[in-house]
Amino acid sequence: MAKPLILVTNDDGITAPGLRHLIRYLKDFGDIVVVAPDSPQSGKGHAITVDDTLFLNQMSVDEGAQKEYSCSGTPADCVKLAMRELLDRKPDLCVSGINHGSNASINVIYSGTMSAAIEAGIEGIPAIGFSLCDHAWGADFKPAEAAIKRIVAESLEKGIPNGVILNVNIPNVSETELKGIKVCRQARANWREKFDKRQSPSGKDYYWLTGEFELLDNGEDTDEWALAKNYISVVPTQFDLTAYHAVQQLNEWEL
């Protein structure tokens, strides 16, 4: 029987330590093909390249049995190109990450990591995005290893429900501090942006986006609650954005 085929991608780029750790954690689960951006793509949301060229380069960043390709496009482009141009069969799983930084709560909307996983989900491939709540390039991914392996093993054995993508976030704590894994809902939250306004040498105003995360949710069933309590959060995430609860109210409008 063929080993499971696992497509691995991310948004921090093909050389990112989070991706390199993920490849090592996954290597005993199946045949690994990596298709990842050739440069950082954080905050790219579900962008795709519709009016520009795309390049793919086979390469070898680390030793190992995995095949690796870098792609000039977005995380979603990586998944599309892998499916249509590189893989000879449908992957059994797509794993994106490990992201350097949280994709919990509203961050899922802006996340390139999750957009790659969601793109795979749209294609009918079981998919997971992993993120560690530490932006540092030198972040410690080791405490996450056991939980990542357990979630991947359960995903392959039990099957992720169709149309559902797992958004897994890992708190930035040591292995002994980790309390376990909780299935959660996405917390209500927002970013309070502050734009840092500057002047160019020629006197033109420009802005840098900065901001502070604002939690708007006191629930004890959210990903933010779980992370604050040192649990790994797993949010089942979907791409049917219909707000079914609002249909009746809108049907009362005079349209």
Added chain:
Amino acid sequence: MAKPLILVTNDDGITAPGLRHLIRYLKDFGDIVVVAPDSPQSGKGHAITVDDTLFLNQMSVDEGAQKEYSCSGTPADCVKLAMRELLDRKPDLCVSGINHGSNASINVIYSGTMSAAIEAGIEGIPAIGFSLCDHAWGADFKPAEAAIKRIVAESLEKGIPNGVILNVNIPNVSETELKGIKVCRQARANWREKFDKRQSPSGKDYYWLTGEFELLDNGEDTDEWALAKNYISVVPTQFDLTAYHAVQQLNEWEL
């Protein structure tokens, strides 16, 4: 009493005919401020500019009472900059579009038009994205005028439910062929990509994304069904991506 403040944006760029028509249709509803990308941003999904500079330029494309600004960033950046740097009060409504091309069914995931509206929704601003199912720059927006005005009037009068954004798509037919407005759910669909593989003058392979839309849904309550029957579709859309129906199943995993 102050007139309603309406923030207008799009993803096709500040000079796009769809935006220019939208401004004219909205001008009697309130004070209009336009903050739109300085270049086309189709397919940008919910991208934001996290590691680059952003520029804003006040300008005047058409005559009228509206204030207009072009922005070097994505549609979501336009909304963030408008909120934090340009507007002296919270808008009563954000309207994005009129997009040149459909944002029905799975297109909502890739849509810059809808990402701007969703960004406003995250900020607690009632928001609507309008799209005409015709990619042509010279598309005929006139048949959509009456329905757009009715939807905007009802939105201001009745109030869009909190956390809900309206995704409105308009079939490309004449005014007499339009059958009315239907509240719908997002149809299940996918893009069957085909990459057009070419060689650069120096012999390097590259790809252009092309593809065909594939409807995977026979329901008669979807946006695609409504559009095919010459109805305008209104899908209430949300940014809580939690797949609540999957929580129980995942809780049975050994995690």
